[in-house]
Amino acid sequence: MKNVLLADDDPNIRALVRYVMTREGYQVLEAQDGAEAVKVMGQSRIDLAVIDVMMPQMDGFELCGYIRQHYDIPIIMLTAKDQLPDKERGYSKGTDDYVTKPFEPEELLFRVKALFRRYDRVSSDTIRLNRITIDRQNIEVTDGQTVLLLPMKEFELFAQLAQYPGRLFSREDLIRLVWGADYEGDDRTVDVHIKRLRQRFANYADDFTIQTVRGIGYKIEVRGK
Template identity: 75%
Template sequence: MDKLMKQVLIADDNVNIRELLRYALTKEGYQVHEAQDGQEAVKLMGQAPIDLAIIDILMPGMDGFDLCEYIRNDYNIPIIMLTALDQLADKKRGYLRGTDDYVTKPFEPEELVFRVKALFRRYNRTSDNIIKLNRITIDRNNFEVSDGQSVFIMPMKEFELLSQLAQYPGRLFSRDELIRLVWGEDYEGDDHTVVVHIKRLRERFADYTSDFTIQTVRGIGYKIEVKTP
């Protein structure tokens, strides 16, 4: 989709912040929608095809954490959390709720625009059923992973784990979230199985680190970073 068609939601109770971001994003060709709180943002999500959300944490009513979780559960779009909070615990909470990026106030509008563009590049690498990690292609229709010349023979859980991470490059997933998404709500085993499967994936794709890497964020979880060709 062309940049001119991208629609960005800004949810922030500070009208000056919204105006600043609207000017910077509109200048780059994005269509901007504004919400002064979480409830208004939810309403706008149902009215317009939002492609990316920038949300403040400290809003009246539904705060940014709850809004982030709502969006992540119902929409496959990038999320940037914009906040004055700079504590590690707050960032961890934001990432666990599903945010893709975290920007602390005060900020330079130009930097935020760079982050918006970077997230769109990440999300545009994927489609619903075919995911590209440079040379590696994940075909979710046929449950195949290939490098263009040969197909990798993988256990189903490894395939599902790789697919889940690769579908949202740059997004951080906690162990608990991966257990729920890959092994299911009724899984009763140890979450250490995620560690084991991550290790196997890294070994399997050890020759493809120039294409993508599976990164560990200590104390939080895992994410895939796709290398720029």
């Protein structure tokens, strides 16, 4: 059974989401603000977080940033705001998806299931992007006929993005995940490595693309997915 963290200060929203999620077999752990959510995560295994933006003590943006620093789980943000700057801020903090209030419970459920499917891909050492296969254990990339040799940092960056197709990573996320938190160089090194990856895989645009989200970062989109 998968555990879903629900952080929202509205008890009616929590009751609605709890009903829909438990009906589908998920266990829901609730928190009424970000600070309480942090405590819940320290006490129980959480597989996915649904968090409201506007909460007392620690708001959804702060909580999202905290989760991204300490956990590798899908995040959906609930918000009454449907403005681009709010979404940009949420994605820059590491959220995977947004649901705007008021929302249909079934829509939230569909998005939860989609994120679980996406994240379940990382359970294997092998990642497939149509013709391209990434073997993380042997540090190899192949198109089925030829082994494509990548420098280590390019391989790690490529594998990190490919693990979560459709998920947006900020430059800061990628620096921390690939180069390490103690890296002292310019985060534009990510742009340089992305450019090289695009050049290497220019002939595989029918399989996947590395997309730029201006001002935030990068994500991989798999064709036909």
